[in-house]
Amino acid sequence: MTLADGIWHQIFDFTDYGELLALVRNSLIAGVALGLVGGLAGVFVLMRDLPFAVHGISELSFAGASAALLLGANIVAGSIAGSLLAAGAIGVLGTRARDRNSVIGIIMPFGLGLGVLFLALYKGRAANKFGLLTGQIVAVDTPQMSWLLGTSVLVLAALAVMWRPLAFASTDPDVAAARGVPVRALSFAFMLVLGLAVALSVQVVGALLVLTLVVTPAAAAARVTASPVLLPVLSVLFAVASIEGGILLALGSSIPISPYVTTISFTIYAVCRVAGRYRSRRWGARRTAVRTA
Amino acid sequence: MSALPRQDRAPVVSLRAAALSYGDREVWSGLDLDVRPGEFLAVLGPNGAGKTSFVRALLGRQPLSAGTLTVLGGPAREAARHIGYVPQQAALSAQALLRARDLVRFGIDGHRFGPRLRGGGIRRRVDEILESVGAAAYADAPLGMLSGGERQRVRIGQALATDPRILLCDEPLLSLDLNHQRAVTELIDARRRSHGTAVVFVTHEINPVLGLVDRVLYLARGGHRVGTPDEVLTSESLTRLYGTQVDVVRVRGRVVVAGAPDEPASPPHHPERADETDGVRA
Numbered sequence: 187m188t189l190a191d192g193i194w195h196q197i198f199d200f201t202d203y204g205e206l207l208a209l210v211r212n213s214l215i216a217g218v219a220l221g222l223v224g225g226l227a228g229v230f231v232l233m234r235d236l237p238f239a240v241h242g243i244s245e246l247s248f249a250g251a252s253a254a255l256l257l258g259a260n261i262v263a264g265s266i267a268g269s270l271l272a273a274g275a276i277g278v279l280g281t282r283a284r285d286r287n288s289v290i291g292i293i294m295p296f297g298l299g300l301g302v303l304f305l306a307l308y309k310g311r312a313a314n315k316f317g318l319l320t321g322q323i324v325a326v327d328t329p330q331m332s333w334l335l336g337t338s339v340l341v342l343a344a345l346a347v348m349w350r351p352l353a354f355a356s357t358d359p360d361v362a363a364a365r366g367v368p369v370r371a372l373s374f375a376f377m378l379v380l381g382l383a384v385a386l387s388v389q390v391v392g393a394l395l396v397l398t399l400v401v402t403p404a405a406a407a408a409r410v411t412a413s414p415v416l417l418p419v420l421s422v423l424f425a426v427a428s429i430e431g432g433i434l435l436a437l438g439s440s441i442p443i444s445p446y447v448t449t450i451s452f453t454i455y456a457v458c459r460v461a462g463r464y465r466s467r468r469w470g471a472r473r474t475a476v477r478t479a
Numbered sequence: 480m481s482a483l484p485r486q487d488r489a490p491v492v493s494l495r496a497a498a499l500s501y502g503d504r505e506v507w508s509g510l511d512l513d514v515r516p517g518e519f520l521a522v523l524g525p526n527g528a529g530k531t532s533f534v535r536a537l538l539g540r541q542p543l544s545a546g547t548l549t550v551l552g553g554p555a556r557e558a559a560r561h562i563g564y565v566p567q568q569a570a571l572s573a574q575a576l577l578r579a580r581d582l583v584r585f586g587i588d589g590h591r592f593g594p595r596l597r598g599g600g601i602r603r604r605v606d607e608i609l610e611s612v613g614a615a616a617y618a619d620a621p622l623g624m625l626s627g628g629e630r631q632r633v634r635i636g637q638a639l640a641t642d643p644r645i646l647l648c649d650e651p652l653l654s655l656d657l658n659h660q661r662a663v664t665e666l667i668d669a670r671r672r673s674h675g676t677a678v679v680f681v682t683h684e685i686n687p688v689l690g691l692v693d694r695v696l697y698l699a700r701g702g703h704r705v706g707t708p709d710e711v712l713t714s715e716s717l718t719r720l721y722g723t724q725v726d727v728v729r730v731r732g733r734v735v736v737a738g739a740p741d742e743p744a745s746p747p748h749h750p751e752r753a754d755e756t757d758g759v760r761a
Contacts, residue, residue: 233576366560
């Protein structure tokens with residue numbers, strides 16, 4: 187009991203919560219932007235079967251960020267550079283799904299290795315190093331904030347423009363191509379957008395856990411709806427809830443933000459999965475009814 | 480609906496001395512063919528004889544290496560929106576997260592960039608289409624939960640959404656059971672009769688559509704034949720086409736081809752998905 191209490195207090199300590207809250211104001215704002223970006227990009231990550239690509243991109247994003255840390259450059263910019271490099275390489279080399287996975291499998295460890303090298307050379311605070319992998323909440327200072335928000339706006343604008351043809355090409359590539367949708371160009375464009383979205387997520391949840399923002403919320407939403415409006419809306423809500431909830435809980439504790447974000451995100455998924463059973467039953471029942479009618 | 484007057488008999492597809500090759504390998508050549516409104520053309524032939532290339536050429540996605548192709552009086556590329564394209568059901572992404580009605584809607588405005596502005600009219604149109612292909616009952620079902628036959632109904636709805644003047648079907652019956660094969664071909668035929676839509680129907684297996692076919696384009700590696708099924712699907716005609724003895728037998732209104740090189744021994748009825756559960760329908 188005392189041991190449990192001890193651990194509890196080690197994890198949560200909500201004294202001075204008000205003052206702490208002011209410190210993470212930037213992160214809370216950034217969290218909404220990340221939730222939007224991750225939740226929306228996630229819809230297409232699922233449709234296009236790209237979770238592994240997300241993981242691959244995030245490792246190179248980590249390499250870029252750690253290079254920036256070593257050189258004293260802007261970490262968000264470094265992270266974006268690494269992301270775009272990886273996304274571009276995957277987009278060019280892996281147009282077919284089979285090739286894509288091996289390309290990612292080759293790029294990913296290389297990126298992680300580079301990142302470890304740069305961190306080993308870095309002589310600064312250890313918390314900075316650890317944060318890139320597992321996330322940190324007070325990482326967002328004002329110059330980084332403008333990078334984060336600027337990139338988010340860019341991603342959201344790009345998604346708004348290509349949403350419909352991209353959804354068409356992702357669901358039904360054959361017919362989309364026949365109807366004149368530039369399927370390959372869209373595929374490449376989306377990889378770049380995804381690269382940016384991943385670079386943003388790395389800033390808060392860290393390179394190892396990007397999937398929790400870019401895949402889990404969309405996967406949870408897809409369990410309960412197939413509506414083209416409700417799916418992205420729920421995905422964004424879930425992503426924002428995970429990240430803001432994570433920040434608010436992590437604030438009262440000494441451990442990094444990521445376990446909170448991943449736990450909330452996973453819980454939402456689990457709930458949606460159970461709720462989704464109702465849907466399967468409904469359409470499953472329909473088929474039996476049709477058959478015996 | 481812009482129903483095309485039946486008397487408008489100008490060809491919708493016209494090929495003259497058309498040839499298609501990939502590098503040195505010529506797939507087909509010297510192809511002269513007119514497809515007229517309301518005509519049902521079946522494209523037959525073994526794998527590798529250029530059926531898929533033919534489809535790609537009509538869609539403007541594969542340039543000819545010689546000769547000319549006009550679709551609706553112009554280059555194929557510009558006619559794409561007047562062609563309703565129905566591929567095989569397996570071509571749909573396994574990750575399809577959206578609903579049946581969304582697939583139909585893609586047929587109307589899926590190629591447009593930018594946010595969607597007006598909705599009501601299109602929504603009503605989608606409902607009409609789903610009703611007309613008998614898919615209204617599962618309009619809101621996720622695509623991933625539909626059976627192969629149901630998907631193909633929705634697919635045909637999608638292809639009809641733009642009031643096409645040509646229906647281009649690439650193995651649409653593949654891995655469907657007989658009941659769904661019949662339902663799908665009936666939908667296609669009904670459209671042809673009501674709107675004079677020309678049908679180009681690429682298939683391994685002529686029998687499900689034999690009663691509907693006006694003419695056959697039979698592609699083989701050594702050449703091709705164009706004519707009515709009775710002209711093309713004979714032992715003599717196919718023997719000359721393949722350059723080896725081929726026997727065509729008619730059994731109870733079905734055509735059986737024996738001895739054609741590369742011809743699959745049995746029609747490809749094996750479903751690609753083991754969980755295909757279309758079988759029973761009372």
